[in-house]
Amino acid sequence: MLLINYLHTWWGWKWRCGNLFGDNRLWRDRVKFIQNLTTEVVQAGKVSREQRGIAGRVERLIGWSAPQMGWFKLNTDGASRGNPGLAAAGGVLRNEEGEWCGGFALNIGRCSAPLAELWGVYYGLYIAWEKRVTRLELEVDSEMVAGFLKQGIGETHPLSFLVRLCHGFISKDWIVRISHVYREANRLADGLANYAFTLPLGFHALSTVPMVVDSIIREDVAGFSYPRLVAL
Known part of the structure; x- marks a missing residue:
């Protein structure tokens, strides 16, 4: 969520500076651009979490085991x-x-x-x-x-x-x-x-x-x- 907020702020600032200093490239739909960017970031974060979870954990069979002889x-x-x-x-x-x-x-x-x-x-x-x-x-x-x-x-x-x-x-x-x-x-x-x-x-x-x-x-x-x- 912090990363998404940062990207929203960064692109908003970039577009504002473009308007002020004459860098007015054509953006057909800035709202759609932000929506697509948000979707990509969320999906990337999900994949990253899943990969970390799989890499850090393994399935094992757990059960009770008898003690050593004499114990x-x-x-x-x-x-x-x-x-x-x-x-x-x-x-x-x-x-x-x-x-x-x-x-x-x-x-x-x-x-x-x-x-x-x-x-x-x-x-x-x-x-x-x-x-x-x-x-x-x-x-x-x-x-x-x-x-x-x-x-x-x-x-x-x-x-x-x-x-x-x-x-x-x-x-x-x-x-x-x-x-x-x-x-x-x-x-x-x-x-x-x-x-x-x-x-x-x-x-x-x-x-x-x-x-x-x-x-x-x-x-x-x-x-x-x-x-x-x-x-x-």
Whole structure:
């Protein structure tokens, strides 16, 4: 839009100068000329944006992958219907075969989305530690939360108390690897978080797979993946 405005102004000034200094070449339809010029600029900009988008992104198949031998994988997620709004979280612990080793659904009440995400991490770590897991891969689909867990957070940040609680678990005598994943690789945790909205307020430990997410865990074990455009 700025470029179009500039060109309109430039040509208007050029024609005015031509009138003043005698450079009066014949322009059959100046309005039509400006309209055509505008169309060309808009089209060129569209093509440029499309080319940049295609060049900077590639389609990849994304899905959940089992942890390494001897490791467990914890996937957690949080959701807030409004920010803040009604919120819930969920998580699942699985072994190298993709088998359900424990899970939870947490109906929080009302809070922000990042807070719900962090409550999911906290209770997921709690379950893994209680089950005496010694090697854990933790996956979350929030880049912000992954950054807090890896790099820490300022003491004055409103989420600092919960990040510190999570760090309290992470710093225990075990190995915890933290990764950000796309939502397609975190579908089971997302399903559990949505399932939590249907449950009473509070924490609900899940020793078996709830029926509402049974199909998701089957697809994960089968190696289902989903296309997604990702940055190069």
